[in-house]
Amino acid sequence: MIDFSEFYQQIAKSRLQHWLHCLPAQLHEWQKGQLHGDLPRWGRALRKLPPTNTNYVKLTDSVSIGRPDEISSGEQKKITNLLDQFHPWRKGPFNVHGIDIDTEWRSDWKWDRLAPHISPLKHRYVLDVGCGSGYHLWRMRGAGAKMAVGIDPSPLFLCQFEAIKHFSNGYQGIQLLPLGIEDLPELNAFDTVFSMGVLYHRRSPIDHLMQLKAQLCDGGELVLETLVIEGDENQVLVPGDRYAKMRNVWFIPSSAALVNWLKKCGFENIRVVDEGKTDLGEQRRTQWMRNESLADFLDSKDSNKTIEGYPAPIRTIIIANKPVDPQNTSLEAHYE
Numbered sequence: 394m395i396d397f398s399e400f401y402q403q404i405a406k407s408r409l410q411h412w413l414h415c416l417p418a419q420l421h422e423w424q425k426g427q428l429h430g431d432l433p434r435w436g437r438a439l440r441k442l443p444p445t446n447t448n449y450v451k452l453t454d455s456v457s458i459g460r461p462d463e464i465s466s467g468e469q470k471k472i473t474n475l476l477d478q479f480h481p482w483r484k485g486p487f488n489v490h491g492i493d494i495d496t497e498w499r500s501d502w503k504w505d506r507l508a509p510h511i512s513p514l515k516h517r518y519v520l521d522v523g524c525g526s527g528y529h530l531w532r533m534r535g536a537g538a539k540m541a542v543g544i545d546p547s548p549l550f551l552c553q554f555e556a557i558k559h560f561s562n563g564y565q566g567i568q569l570l571p572l573g574i575e576d577l578p579e580l581n582a583f584d585t586v587f588s589m590g591v592l593y594h595r596r597s598p599i600d601h602l603m604q605l606k607a608q609l610c611d612g613g614e615l616v617l618e619t620l621v622i623e624g625d626e627n628q629v630l631v632p633g634d635r636y637a638k639m640r641n642v643w644f645i646p647s648s649a650a651l652v653n654w655l656k657k658c659g660f661e662n663i664r665v666v667d668e669g670k671t672d673l674g675e676q677r678r679t680q681w682m683r684n685e686s687l688a689d690f691l692d693s694k695d696s697n698k699t700i701e702g703y704p705a706p707i708r709t710i711i712i713a714n715k716p717v718d719p720q721n722t723s724l725e726a727h728y729e
């Protein structure tokens with residue numbers, strides 16, 4: 394249904410080549426398990442997307458692929474209708490041949506907050522864990538990453554990614570894989586690993602941090618973005634049944650507590666580079682995401698509280714490094 398063979402060819406020549414011992418079999422199993430879900434329907438919509446031909450792939454300030462004047466108005470309508478079959482579009486925005494996919498989240502705002510603080514991505518191998526539709530993967534390539542790999546178990550987000558990629562005229566060095574963090578072997582190969590909006594969904598956040606560390610090469614950089622509460626290093630919120638109507642929220646620490654967790658996991662050079670309340674303009678209902686959004690998750694009389702009475706979402710960005718192991722010779726020395 395989804396063809397990953399070109400990606401396998403790309404990584405066969407790279408420092409990720411050791412991943413090939415398990416990845417193709419894993420993805421084959423995954424596709425077999427999707428036969429009775431929505432993937433076949435989304436796959437049909439993907440195959441109906443008309444071929445277009447562009448060399449316009451702009452990834453620096455936005456994700457804009459293809460110019461408006463490269464397609465007819467009839468094609469524009471057809472593409473818009475097909476893209477709408479991948480509703481709800483949560484992470485973006487994307488512009489495809491002038492079609493503005495105004496997603497629920499302004500993921501570009503998050504990118505703008507973190508970009509000044511991270512090590513330059515030029516020539517780096519980067520992994521984005523829980524990458525959603527892959528919006529940030531495109532921005533990582535735009536910032537010069539040699540290869541941007543995203544993992545996200547949701548088949549819808551894979552199809553959204555493939556839909557955008559369809560228009561990019563064979564653009565390489567970027568791929569979303571339908572895997573969870575728990576499915577990865579210890580690759581110890583990425584220069585930068587991003588985990589954004591994932592930690593609070595994990596039942597075991599310390600294991601999550603250790604799994605992220607196991608993907609980094611020595612000295613590599615972790616960019617961790619997650620929900621936090623205000624408070625000192627001893628404060629952690631474990632919400633009841635729901636937090637902001639989400640059922641799958643487990644641990645919301647303070648930034649100070651999270652710094653301690655990272656220390657405990659053996660990270661170094663840990664710094665909080667940004668912390669702020671989520672703005673109603675950053676997560677909202679749009680014509681491409683017609684379900685409930687942040688305004689519906691907050692107390693209508695007090696926007697400092699969620700509808701359950703918990704503190705409204707505050708998000709932190711923390712950067713840390715995996716220590717260099719003096720015993721370990723650099724991966725770079727082995728490949729390329």
Ligand SMILES: Nc1ncnc2c1ncn2[C@@H]1O[C@H](C[S@+](CC[C@H]([NH3+])C(=O)[O-])CC(=O)[O-])[C@@H](O)[C@H]1O
Nearest residue numbers: 484522523524525544545546547573574589590591
């Ligand atoms: N086990 C797992 N492993 C990896 N990903 C997972 C797992 N479980 C769920 N996810 C994925 O993690 C993403 C979290 S959203 C952040 C998107 C982007 N990073 C953003 O910063 O905007 C945050 C939110 O919407 O609450 C979803 O796409 C899940 O499918």
